[in-house]
Amino acid sequence: MTAEAQIDRHCPVCAGDRGAVCLQKGALRLVQCDACAMVYATPVPAEFATGEFYDRSGLPFYLSPAKLEGDYAAVRFERELRLFRRFCPGGQVLDVGCSTGAFLFQLRARFADCYRVAGTDVTRAALDYAEQRGVPVIRRSFLAPVWEAGQYDAVTFWAVMEHLAQPADFLRQAVRILKPGGCLFVLVPNYRCLAVRWLGAKYRYIMPDHLNYFTRDTLRGLVGREPALAVQAEGSTHWNPLVLMKDFRSSSARVADGERAQLLARTTRWKQSPWLAPVKWLYRAGEFGLGGLGLADNLYLVARKEPRL
Numbered sequence: 001m002t003a004e005a006q007i008d009r010h011c012p013v014c015a016g017d018r019g020a021v022c023l024q025k026g027a028l029r030l031v032q033c034d035a036c037a038m039v040y041a042t043p044v045p046a047e048f049a050t051g052e053f054y055d056r057s058g059l060p061f062y063l064s065p066a067k068l069e070g071d072y073a074a075v076r077f078e079r080e081l082r083l084f085r086r087f088c089p090g091g092q093v094l095d096v097g098c099s100t101g102a103f104l105f106q107l108r109a110r111f112a113d114c115y116r117v118a119g120t121d122v123t124r125a126a127l128d129y130a131e132q133r134g135v136p137v138i139r140r141s142f143l144a145p146v147w148e149a150g151q152y153d154a155v156t157f158w159a160v161m162e163h164l165a166q167p168a169d170f171l172r173q174a175v176r177i178l179k180p181g182g183c184l185f186v187l188v189p190n191y192r193c194l195a196v197r198w199l200g201a202k203y204r205y206i207m208p209d210h211l212n213y214f215t216r217d218t219l220r221g222l223v224g225r226e227p228a229l230a231v232q233a234e235g236s237t238h239w240n241p242l243v244l245m246k247d248f249r250s251s252s253a254r255v256a257d258g259e260r261a262q263l264l265a266r267t268t269r270w271k272q273s274p275w276l277a278p279v280k281w282l283y284r285a286g287e288f289g290l291g292g293l294g295l296a297d298n299l300y301l302v303a304r305k306e307p308r309l
């Protein structure tokens with residue numbers, strides 16, 4: 001398959017095929033579905049749909065020192081860990097799109113006795129790294145039928161659904177492999193966040209590898225396709241004032257992967273600095289306010305697989 005091959009997509013939430021172009025950024029073309037208002041990219045390079053793109057980006061991006069420093073910092077997954085612990089106190093956990101395994105590494109480092117974990121991803125080099133850090137990995141397509149039904153207490157998709165050409169297929173498989181009573185965790189960028197409202201196409205996370213642009217309603221719409229799932233919690237979280245300022249000043253050209261990773265690593269270092277405690281308080285107040293208004297950078301959703309189904 002050539003890198004230039006393109007695929008046309010229907011709405012990933014309702015499968016509708018009617019919509020209007022709502023944003024254009026270079027070759028990236030976003031369409032808003034007439035039926036359910038979901039915003040998604042179409043057409044998209046086939047290598048995003050097959051995962052080839054991510055397998056190739058292993059070394060230059062996911063394994064770059066700045067990206068690893070940011071991902072493996074103790075504060076990186078603190079919100080996700082807090083949310084996770086609220087709904088899954090123990091059991092068997094699968095992290096889909098685990099990249100270099102940092103979430104599972106932190107989960108095990110803090111609660112070693114509570115969980116049996118595994119990660120899966122399309123980026124082989126990232127899985128190699130996860131294994132080096134002691135995180136067990138499963139090297140097979142998540143959509144393959146060989147995954148045993150009803151075996152996991154939790155399935156997590158941290159910043160993964162936005163990359164998938166067929167998120168509904170991944171959701172269906174997640175529901176199949178969850179135990180009755182098990183929980184699904186989803187975190188995606190928020191298309192109604194302050195950054196998108198303010199910066200529009202200039203915002204760095206409107207980018208070719210993001211194929212789906214969820215709002216609270218469309219994320220609920222996607223999860224609502226699975227009648228076995230009952231939503232337990234949802235909201236918006238995270239914000240990065242540095243990204244806002246940088247993107248405000250920049251042109252709308254794509255931010256290089258290296259720069260993106262470096263800025264995240266720098267933000268993470270600042271979050272850990274004792275000198276910046278007062279700034280951190282302001283930052284948290286900002287996040288609390290934006291989260292309350294549904295304007296923070298990410299959306300999270302937790303859903304339980306109904307025990308009776």
Ligand SMILES: [Zn+2]
Pocket residue numbers: 011012013014015016033034035036037038
């Ligand atoms: Zn739709």
